[in-house]
Each structure stands twice: as structure tokens, then as C-alpha cells.
Amino acid sequence: MVDLKGQYAKIKNEIDQAMSEVVDSCYFVGGPVIKEFEKNLSTFLDVKHTIGCANGTDALQIALMALDLKEGDEVIVPSFTYVATAEVIALLKLKPVFLDADINNYNVNADLIRPYITAKTKVIVPVHLFGQCCDMDGIMKLAKEHNIYVVEDNAQAIGATYASANGTKQMAGTIGHIGTTSFFPAKNLGCFGDGGAIFTNDDVLNQKIRMIANHGQSKRYYHDKVGVNSRLDSIQAAVLNVKLKYLDEYAKARNTAANYYDSQLKGVSQLLTPVRSEFSDHVFHQYTLRVTNGKRDQLVDYLKEKGIPSGIYYPVPLYEQLAYSEYVADGFSLPVTDQLCKEVFSLPMHTELTTEIQDTIINAVKSFFS
Ligand SMILES: *Cc1c(COP(=O)(O)O)cnc(C)c1O
DSSP states (O other), X not given: OOOHHHHHHHHHHHHHHHHHHHHHHTOOBSSHHHHHHHHHHHHHHTOSEEEEESOHHHHHHHXXXXXXOOTTOEEEEESSSOTHHHHHHHHTTOEEEEEOOOTTTSOOOHHHHXXXXXXXXXXXXXXXXXXXXXXXXXXXXXXXXXXXXXXEEOSSOTTOEEEOXXXXXXXXXXXXXXXXXXXXTTSSSOOSSOOEEEEESOHHHHHHHHHHHBTTEEETTEESSOOOBOXXXXXXXXXXXXXXXXXXXXXXXXXXXXXXXXXXXXXXXXXXXXXXXXXXXXXXXXXXXXXXXXXXXXXXXXXXXXXXXXXXXXXXXXXXXXXXXXXSOTTOOOHHHHHHHHHEEEEOOOTTOOHHHHHHHHHHHHHHHO
């Protein structure tokens, strides 16, 4: 599904040098490379503060911890997303409230959120799924009306740009009160292990977030809050400093590949190519299609037999997961999410795809439908 080796080969010298500089310095935790990366990413995203942490799940957890929520407070989340988005809510003894998705862009929007807002709603966590922004104008307006925080889970859309109706453009992850991301190797900006980051334009939240990520310390050995130990390693920051320079180029390569898939697969009946939203560009973390004839699973098996990898993100809605059953009323269902979980599948999408590789994939998909 991804070609991390091919991507590394092209920038091996630069990466190896950056890593060996960290090893030579023996600054493995903290230090100048982390500061440099946080600054570089803040500049890239045009956000005031970037705080590195250990992974994208921790980033979400720390973001929520910084909002001084109380047990039982409600956090609105998509049901069609990766488990991490809801997991941290339950861990913090908050209540995840699961939402349906837009059938076209797979994301949540203000109209889907509105009916679920109660007096206990404190946070909305929109997820910019597969590389495309949620419609943030509506979400921010709704949040403001109800005095609710917005934490953007931007693990899949780093580098994507959101265009407001008023003409301003902002980077995904910098629009809500807090944004989070993951540097898991297969993400669009991936490191060589686990890593994550948190973004905010709010100075007070920045301080709180830094404190929580560092054992709740205001200064060394003075712990004002219960915190966690969640750090981005210096070696990972060194890798990310190099890869960040190529992130726009990587997004372009992903778009070129996506456009080629589109051009070749658009005509196939019972197969729907990804819909591009007018308010967001797409960084194609995944190239996700829908199979509308009920044969998605057969297609995936067929491709597997032919040696073509594909993925199903996500096969089971979060609201139907055993671990989250206590948060869901009997008989509750989210029809669009259910439909997406039955219909979606993703084709290989990465920065090293060639037309030849894509043709092999495309021909296999087409032969299934013919
Ligand atoms: C990958 C991902 C996460 C978690 O990131 P990790 O670094 O693996 O903890 C959270 N949310 C979404 C939407 C993701 O895709």
C-alpha cells in the first residue's frame, strides 16, 4: 500500500546525515533538533505553536487533557474513523458521541453534528479523513454558537488547505482551538517510528499542552497537573526536518497518482472514485473508492489473488465496536457509516507510484468488473 523504501532511497544521504548528527550529539531527548522541527512545522502550517509528542493518539489525549473537562462531558466524534479518535475520549472518562458521515467526502459536517449537541457537549473532534478537510466554516460557527472546543484530528491530512467561504485559506489542523497529527511511518509526513504533534494558536493552551506532555511540570520537579510522558524523539525530529521539505512535493505526487486512477477508473460502473470537496484540496492519504454492487469483499479477495494490495478503511463503524457499546443506545444506527463500511476500499497510494504500477492495479480492478 505504501513504498517507504523507495521514498527513503531518494533522500537517504540527507536523512542518514541528519540522524547521525543526532547520534553524535547524544541529544536523544529534547534539545535543538526538536525545537528546530517544531519551528519548521509551525512555519509550514502558519500556526503559532507546534508541540511534538510521542504519537498521534497521545496528541489527541493531551489535547483533550488541556481543556479541563469533567467526567461525563460529551465529545462529538465521527464513527467512520480510526479508533484512536474515540479511544482517548473513553480513557479520559469522557463520553464519545458518535456521528454519521457525508456519503460523498466521508467526513462529518455541521449539519451532522448539530442534532447531537447537548448541554454536556464540550468538544467536537472533526477528523480530516483520507487527506481532505471537513467543512470547517460550519463546524467553527456551530462550535462558537454553543461555546464548544474544536480539536481537529489531522493525522491524515497534514499539508491540506481549507478554503473558507470568505476567501481565507488555512492549513488543516490550524483552524480549531487545537489540532493534532501523527508521524506514523505510513502517514503523509511519516518518521522512522512513532511520533506526533499538537498545534494551537492559543498561548495559554500551548503552555498547558507542553506542561501536560511533560508530566504536568511547570518547572522541574514541580507538578501542577497530572500529566503524561509523551515526547517526540530527537532522531525522529531529525528525519521529519528532512521530510517536511518534501511534503508539498509528496502531496503533488499523490495527486498525480490520484488523478491517473480517476481518469482510468471513472467510467467503471458500480465503482465510485473519490469526490473532491470544493472547500479543500486533497493530499490523498488514502485513495478510497466505493463499490456499489455489494461485491467489495469479492473485489478485495480477487485483487489479493492477483497480488494487488488493497485496504479497507474502515470495515467496522466505531459505534458498533464492542469496546464502545456502553456509549451507544440499543437500536442506535448510523446508516451512511454502515454503508461506507460495506462499500469502501483503498488502492495503493504513495509517493513512488509509477504509471506502470498503476496500470497493473487499474487493469486488475477493471477486469473484476468486466
Ligand atoms: C493514525 C491516526 C491516529 C493515531 O496516530 P498514531 O500515531 O498511530 O497514534 C489518530 N487518528 C487518525 C484519524 C489516524 O489516522
